[in-house]
Amino acid sequence: EAGVAQSPRYKIIEKRQSVAFWCNPISGHATLYWYQQILGQGPKLLIQFQNNGVVDDSQLPKDRFSAERLKGVDSTLKIQPAKLEDSAVYLCASMKETSGIYEQFFGPGTRLTVL
Amino acid sequence: QKEVEQNSGPLSVPEGAIASLNCTYSDRGSQSFFWYRQYSGKSPELIMFIYSNGDKEDGRFTAQLNKASQYVSLLIRDSQPSDSATYLCAVNRAGYSTLTFGKGTMLLVSP
Numbered sequence: 001e002a003g004v005a006q007s008p009r010y011k012i013i014e015k016r017q018s019v020a021f022w023c024n025p026i027s028g029h030a031t032l033y034w035y036q037q038i039l040g041q042g043p044k045l046l047i048q049f050q051n052n053g054v055v056d057d058s059q060l061p062k063d064r065f066s067a068e069r070l071k072g073v074d075s076t077l078k079i080q081p082a083k084l085e086d087s088a089v090y091l092c093a094s095m096k097e098t099s100g101i102y103e104q105f106f107g108p109g110t111r112l113t114v115l
Numbered sequence: 116q117k118e119v120e121q122n123s124g125p126l127s128v129p130e131g132a133i134a135s136l137n138c139t140y141s142d143r144g145s146q147s148f149f150w151y152r153q154y155s156g157k158s159p160e161l162i163m164f165i166y167s168n169g170d171k172e173d174g175r176f177t178a179q180l181n182k183a184s185q186y187v188s189l190l191i192r193d194s195q196p197s198d199s200a201t202y203l204c205a206v207n208r209a210g211y212s213t214l215t216f217g218k219g220t221m222l223l224v225s226p
Contacts, residue, residue: 031212041218042205042216044216056213101164101166103149104212106160107158108157109158
């Protein structure tokens with residue numbers, strides 16, 4: 001079974017530029033998450049999708065971050081304009097539910113550096 | 116604010132010893148508890164989960180849960196240098212799949 005795919009793996013941009021990240025979840029997983037992980041911290045949820053609908057985006061900085069999952073499979077996360085504090089690893093995860101246990105599986109992440 | 120607390124470490128143990136990693140959580144509505152391992156520069160990898168009070172064993176790993184004390188731990192027996200990584204504790208509320216993560220504990224196993 002293929003894992004969660006993400007691209008690009010690394011991105012370096014100047015502040016105020018825009019950037020987009022792509023995620024393809026494990027086949028059949030309806031729930032997809034985007035997390036931000038700053039160095040030395042645990043992952044912090046940005047947004048959760050169930051199929052192509054948003055379940056939770058309460059921690060997404062909506063003035064600069066946006067995300068979509070138009071066909072209920074792939075997802076993109078965009079930052080526009082980027083700030084220095086957006087430097088982090090952006091992780092995508094998809095979820096398998098078994099008897100009420102929600103297991104999340106992470107992709108390799110995209111390491112973003114904002115200069 | 117629902118919180119998950121972990122000692123950032125590093126926790127240093129010699130090869131072959133038992134490593135004990137601890138996690139406390141503030142939300143009494145927490146249902147399931149997950150341990151992820153994260154190697155430097157890599158993404159988190161699920162090791163095991165627990166949802167009932169007591170112990171759950173999987174190979175060299177044992178998760179322990181005490182809901183009354185709001186405490187969960189991970190024991191690693193016969194620690195190996197390859198176990199050196201950051202261990203993340205994560206919890207979710209009943210009925211919700213969203214995870215809240217701690218900051219992680221760095222484990223260093225010396226040969």
